[in-house]
Amino acid sequence: MKPFMDQDFLLSTETAKTLYHEFAKNMPIVDYHCHISPKEIAEDVRFENITRLWLGGDHYKWRLMRANGISEYYITGDAPDKEKFEKWAQTLELAIGNPIYHWSHLELKRYFGYDGILNSETADEVWELCNEKLKNPDLSARGIIKKSNVTVLCTTDDPVDSLEYHISLSKDQTFETKVLPAFRPDEAVNIEKPGYKAYLEKLSAVSNVKIDSFAALCEALKKRMEFFNNVGCKTADHGLDFVMYYPAGEEEIDKIMERRLEGEVLTEEEILKFKTALLLFLGREYNRLNWVMQLHYGVKRDNNTRMYKIIGPNTGYDCINNSRNSSAQLADFLNALDMTDELPKTIVYSLNPVDNAAIDTVIGCFQNDSAIGKLQHGSAWWFNDNEIGMRDHLTTVCSLGMISNFVGMLTDSRSFLSYTRHEYFRRILCDVFGTMVESGRFPKDMRVLKKLVEDISYNNCMKYFGFDKL
Numbered sequence: 001m002k003p004f005m006d007q008d009f010l011l012s013t014e015t016a017k018t019l020y021h022e023f024a025k026n027m028p029i030v031d032y033h034c035h036i037s038p039k040e041i042a043e044d045v046r047f048e049n050i051t052r053l054w055l056g057g058d059h060y061k062w063r064l065m066r067a068n069g070i071s072e073y074y075i076t077g078d079a080p081d082k083e084k085f086e087k088w089a090q091t092l093e094l095a096i097g098n099p100i101y102h103w104s105h106l107e108l109k110r111y112f113g114y115d116g117i118l119n120s121e122t123a124d125e126v127w128e129l130c131n132e133k134l135k136n137p138d139l140s141a142r143g144i145i146k147k148s149n150v151t152v153l154c155t156t157d158d159p160v161d162s163l164e165y166h167i168s169l170s171k172d173q174t175f176e177t178k179v180l181p182a183f184r185p186d187e188a189v190n191i192e193k194p195g196y197k198a199y200l201e202k203l204s205a206v207s208n209v210k211i212d213s214f215a216a217l218c219e220a221l222k223k224r225m226e227f228f229n230n231v232g233c234k235t236a237d238h239g240l241d242f243v244m245y246y247p248a249g250e251e252e253i254d255k256i257m258e259r260r261l262e263g264e265v266l267t268e269e270e271i272l273k274f275k276t277a278l279l280l281f282l283g284r285e286y287n288r289l290n291w292v293m294q295l296h297y298g299v300k301r302d303n304n305t306r307m308y309k310i311i312g313p314n315t316g317y318d319c320i321n322n323s324r325n326s327s328a329q330l331a332d333f334l335n336a337l338d339m340t341d342e343l344p345k346t347i348v349y350s351l352n353p354v355d356n357a358a359i360d361t362v363i364g365c366f367q368n369d370s371a372i373g374k375l376q377h378g379s380a381w382w383f384n385d386n387e388i389g390m391r392d393h394l395t396t397v398c399s400l401g402m403i404s405n406f407v408g409m410l411t412d413s414r415s416f417l418s419y420t421r422h423e424y425f426r427r428i429l430c431d432v433f434g435t436m437v438e439s440g441r442f443p444k445d446m447r448v449l450k451k452l453v454e455d456i457s458y459n460n461c462m463k464y465f466g467f468d469k470l
Contacts, residue, residue: 004117005105010387010427015444016434023450024426027457029419031153032465033182033237033294033410038155038165040416041179042172044142050130051081054107055088057414059316060100065091066316076311086123093119099386099424106420111139111147141416145177148419152467154182154235159224160202163231170232178470183228183236183291188221189278191260192271200261214250214257214274218281225285234465235292236282241321242297243348245332248273276333283337287344292465296381297326298351314414320351320383327358334366334375345371345464347407349378356393360400373405373464381412385421390428398432404452407461426457 002008011017047053055061055075062075065087073079074087095101108114108126112133118126137143145153157163161181169179187199204211207220225233246269248256256270266274286293300321302308307317330348337343343366348359356377363375377397380389397403409425411418430453436442437449462468 005102005109009102010424011431011434013431013434013438015437015449016431018446019430019434019449019453020427023453024430024457025423026149027426027454029148029150029422030408030458030461030465030467031150031411031419031422032235032292032407032461033156033412034153034418035156035412035414036153036416037414038157038163038169038179038181040141041145041175042165042168044140046140047134049081049085049134050127051085051088053134053417054104054415055084059314061088063316064095064098064100068094072307072311076315082127085127086120089118089123089126090120093117102424103418103420106423107417110420110423111144111417142175142177144416144419146175150177150419152178152180152462152465152470154180156184156237157181157228158187159183159185159221159228160187160199160206162206163228166231178232178467180232180234181228182294183225183233184238185221185236185282186239188217189238189275191256191274192266197261197263212261214253214277217257217278221282222285225289229289229291232470233291234467235294236286237294238279238296239299240295240297241300242326243295243330243333244272244276244279245329245336246272246276247336248277253277279333280336283344283346284340284342287337287342290344290466292345292347294347294349294378295330296349296351296378298322298349298355299382318382322352326350326355327362330359331362331365334362338366343374345374345376347376347378349381351382351384353380353384353389353392356396357400360396364401371464373402373407373460376405376407376464377401379409379425385412385425387428390425391432394429394432404455405460406456407464408456408458422457426453429453429456 008017011020065075068091070087070091074084092101092104104118108118112130114126114129116122133139138147163181166179166181169175188203190196200211200217203220207223209216209220209223211217211220253274256266256274260266283293298321299318301318302313303319304317307315334343334346348363350359359377363377366375368374379385380393384393394403397406409422411421433449433452437444
């Protein structure tokens with residue numbers, strides 16, 4: 001029997017062990033999509049205890065605790081931090097098969113030097129150990145990033161953001177990691193939302209553009225993109241229900257915008273036409289700026305209305321959504337940009353794993369020599385960033401594309417300890433390749449395998465986003 005999470009965790013062959021320990025293990029990390037607070041990095045925040053660091057804002061853990069019948073008082077409520085931690089320990093010990101069990105123990109090993117098992121019996125021991133370790137400077141926000149060997153990370157930032165913390169960090173010579181903004185204009189795209197007009201007022205104020213038409217909205221966003229670009233932005237991200245393609249003429253889009261500004265309720269078709277037009281405009285601008293466009297879809301958010309009213313969004317009440325004819329409309333959307341040679345480098349993610357093969361076949365239609373791996377199938381995302389999800393994703397990319405050009409893993413997390421997910425991914429990647437080699441499906445050419453593993457772990461991402469030129 002293999003010991004629990006030893007040095008060869010998830011590595012089932014000798015080739016996999018060699019690939020991981022000799023090539024993947026010590027590669028630096030690029031986290032090109034996360035939700036970490038730039039303010040906390042700039043202020044090098046220190047965490048009072050392990051609950052504040054581990055459970056604060058982590059809806060993955062919150063969701064698991066609810067599934068174990070834990071009262072919200074111990075999750076997002078006002079329970080003492082130690083009691084919250086104890087409830088988490090009681091939950092974790094029963095979470096067999098859940099990736100959070102592995103992530104949590106990897107985090108305890110890598111950041112706190114704890115090789116034991118967290119459960120209800122060891123909770124006090126782990127609480128004391130972690131809190132003592134948190135007094136050390138290398139476990140501040142910046143200390144954790146440095147300890148994790150992160151060279152570049154991209155936060156998620158609204159167009160109205162001042163980017164003051166990014167600007168501050170760019171001038172700070174004491175912190176080597178590049179912390180860059182990522183443009184996330186969902187609030188400007190979601191014309192159907194109740195607060196849309198109020199949001200446009202904010203955008204108008206920061207852009208100095210009176211937004212009274214679709215053209216004015218585009219002008220305001222273009223100004224904000226220029227500002228983001230000057231602060232080092234290299235990518236834009238979109239959270240979509242699905243990638244839609246409902247083309248319409250300029251006159252019709254102007255009328256839709258006018259009706260919304262007058263307070264009228266739009267039809268679903270009008271909403272989709274507006275979103276299509278704005279996303280096409282944004283895509284062309286990203287191409288001009290040489291930014292990477294990221295499209296996340298296949299999720300239905302904030303499903304529990306009662307809890308949403310109590311604790312708000314991003315609290316663990318989201319689910320996989322069945323995409324609406326996603327491959328056909330994704331293909332048409334990308335084609336509309338490609339027809340004028342204005343398709344930017346693009347990463348496509350669906351939260352629904354049944355979309356994997358469709359995504360790979362669609363993006364294969366738009367690859368060319370303008371950039372190696374110009375179109376990317378983004379890493380197994382959210383509910384898919386587990387062992388099964390990662391293996392399925394990697395297998396599909398291998399089968400239908402060029403895995404050698406894949407830009408690898410991200411955290412998509414609000415937690416400073418989530419960098420162990422890169423280790424988790426790299427172990428699975430090496431095991432997939434190792435199994436191919438030892439089953440006779442790929443030669444044991446260590447020169448080629450070394451390049452594949454190192455490129456997917458780090459090098460491809462650096463080149464794809466242009467981080468290697470920073």
